[in-house]
Amino acid sequence: MFPKYDVIVVGAGHAGCEAAHAAAKMGSSVLLCTMNMNTIAQMSCNPAMGGVAKGQIVREIDALGGMSGIISDKSMIQFRMLNRSKGPAMWSPRSQNDRMRFAEEWRLALEATPNVDFWQEMVTGITVKDSRVTGVRTGIGIEIEANSVVLTNGTFLNGIIHIGEKQFGGGRTGESAAKGITEQLVSLGFESGRMKTGTPPRVDGRSLDYSKMEIQYGDENPEKFSYSDSTAPLKEQRSCWITYTNKEVHETLETGFDRSPMFNGRIQGLGPRYCPSIEDKINRFAERERHQIFVEPEGWDTVEIYVNGFSTSLPEDVQFKAMRKIAGFENAKMFRPGYAIEYDFFPPTQLKLTLETQLVENLYFAGQINGTTGYEEAASQGLVAGINASLKTQEKDPLILKRSDAYIGVLIDDLINKGTEEPYRMFTSRAEFRLLLRQDNADLRLTDIGYQIGLASEERLEKMHSKRDETAKLINDLKQKKVVPDEVNEALNAINTAEIKEKISVEKLLKRPQVGINDLKTLDKDLEIYLNKYSKEIMEQAEIQIKYDSYIEKEQQMVEKLSNMENYRIPIKFDYLAIPALSAEGKQKLNKIRPETLGQASRISGVSPADLSILTVYLGK
Structure with missing residues (x-):
């Protein structure tokens, strides 16, 4: 019934989709197993991609030849570049997405990828011979052979959903938990643990009073994630809103604490420190009288709203009463309550840097099974696991990204060497070389690697080379072009920066904090004509490299010093x-x-x- 596959991917969430696409694009035959074909690439939590450090990861996935950036662009309803007021190492792209279109675009992309087959059924175990994986076993007893297996089970391994005092098995609301895999892996010698995560209620947007909230627009000139030309930037965007909890909301929530699974000990697993439930926030930060709530549309055409910041596992009646005391939510209608989910994970110290397990050869783990949280962290692991499963099948050298190569390298290095006792989330502060690992230069760092392994296209490579060469030419020309005091001092005064006293290069002027590259156009008409030949992307890249040249050089020197130990x-x-x-x-x-x-x-x-x-x-x- 089934051929022997090069790679079987178990689970079709963000990790599984990237793993299946990457391995197939690199020439491996792939079987993607999922319990439900209608929930491929489901956005289980918030309908958004990117954010602080996470946006850098999406750009890195795209630069290597993965699909998360393209799918995000195709389903985007709003774009914002976060932290623009800070240095470029902190700039992070974030999109609000249409939940239904995101999943649809991923499924269509996978169906359009040669070498990907699908099978809808629960996988209950792997088959192993001589400490080497040989395939998978399904719930109805079918054994399918493979050279390698990638497990991306998300929150489904023995998942239990908690709403107040109610609890029931499930990997996501309305979907069954996965049974059998944990028990088999433990019998093979793997160590397992429990973690938890949560999600907020969903409400009917027609029942909200937006006049009582702060509107949050997208960027005036929205960008996109992908470096490719597969999509154009948004011309129209949907707004989000911000509101706040208050003392009355907190008091109402506290009436349910005695029935909270988090406080009465029924949940054993540790939850995400940086995305706590609302009851956890008002308990840990009792001195705060309010907490921010982001009101996020679930798509272009739906009325469903995601109540970001109100994640909870309290009884549904308490959730409803408390939510209606939030400004703008007085008449809110709930589509479904928030809940917590507890699930099995496997400490990632049991893996190699390729994400292959140490105990069973050719078996790879990716995503929340490794103790991470977040779509972006999962997708990046799926990409690396799929790449390495394919490379090993082809008897080629593995892909190991160093901490100085990518945030993905930092993520995997942290997991394997430090492990994690709580859901791991990426932050810019985790990367010691974050000025090198910016969102704007992921293509310059990684596209050549993606091309060499057969994932990024030649068109992508040529586009990256063009960007690199044009940037270098612009930087060199700005070093050569000189300006004199009489011609530019008036314009310098207008932008509140000191006058010059002698002839200097334009590059030196651009190093000043008060001078942006677009300000140079006001200094000289010829300079304006020259700069207008370049795209916004090239000018921004040149400006960053010029302004932060000495800092970038110091980080590169540090990388070179540490590379001796890495080699x-x-x-x-x-x-x-x-x-x-x-x-x-x-x-x-x-x-x-x-x-x-x-x-x-x-x-x-x-x-x-x-x-x-x-x-x-x-x-x-």
């Missing part, structure tokens, strides 16, 4: 237990994680500088 490889079967001078914790952690390089060993929690020195000596021998 110092450790033999796969190195016996850490045979080194008596290593600390007990150092031995334990090194033996468990099995780092591939000295650099990776240095980032493992519990491995001291003394351990590292001792290890270096023994490796030298």
Whole structure:
């Protein structure tokens, strides 16, 4: 009935979709298994992509040849570049999306991808021979063979949904939990744990009074995620709104605390620290009289509204009463209550940097099964797992992104070396080289890598080369072009920056904080004509590289210093237990994680500088 596949992907969420698309695009035969073909790429929580650090990840996925950026652009209803008031390392693209169109676009993209087959059924286990995965087993007893398997089970592994004192099995509202996989993996020697996440109520937008809220428009000149020309920027956008909880809302919520699964101990798993439930927020921050609520449309044509900031697992009657005390929500009609979901995950310290498991060869984990939260984090792991499953099938070298290459590299390195005890979320602060890892240069960093592995197209590569070359030419020309005091001082005064006293290059003027690249057009008519030849993207790229040149150079020097340790490889079967001078914790952690390089060993929690020195000596021998 089934051929033997190169790659079987279990789960069709954000991780599974990226894994299936990447492996198939690289030439592998792929089977995507899902419990429901109608929920492929479902946006289980908020209808949005990107955000702080997450937007950088979407751009990186796109630069490598993944689809999340293109799908986001095709289903976008609003775009905002966050943190514009800060430095470019902090700028983060974010889109509001049409939930139904997002899922539809992903399904259509996968159906249009040669080499992807589909099977709708629950996968209850994997088949293993001699510590090597050989395929999957389904709920009706079918065994399907494969060279590799990627598990992207999301919140479905033994998932339990909590609403007040009610609890029932499920991986998402209205969908069954996945049974059997956790138990089998534990029997194979894997360590598992429990985590939780939550979602807010959905309401009828026709029942809200928007006059009592603050309107939140999209950017005046919206951009997009993808570096490709597959879509055009939005010409029309839908607005969001902001409102706030109040003391009365908090008091009403508190009446349900005795029935809250979070407070009465029924939920054991740890929830996301940076996306807490509303009851957690008013409990932890009792001194605050209000909390922000983002009112987000679910799409172009639907009236459904996502109440961002009101995630809760309190009883539905308490949710409803409290919500109606929020400004603008006095007559709100609820479509469905918020809920918490508890699910199994597998500590990611059991993986290699390729996301292949250490215990079972050719078995890969991606997404929330690794303890992460967020569409973007899941999609990036799915992309890397799909790429590496395909590369291994083709007997090619794996793709391992370093911390200096991408936020995706930071994410995976953190998971494998530090593990996580709570749902992991990406922030710009996690990346020590964030000035190098900006959202505007993901294509310059990663498109060549995507092309080399057979994922990014030649057209993408040529477009990136054109951007790189045009930027370099513009920077060089601005270094050569000179301005004199008599011609520009009046214009400099107009933009509140100091006059010049001698002839200087335009590049030096642009290094000033008060001078933007568009301000240069006011200095000189010829300069204006020259700059108008370049696109907004090229001018922005040149401006960033000129203004932050010294800082970028310092980060690159730091990368080069650390690369020596990254290039110092450790033999796969190195016996850490045979080194008596290593600390007990150092031995334990090194033996468990099995780092591939000295650099990776240095980032493992519990491995001291003394351990590292001792290890270096023994490796030298």
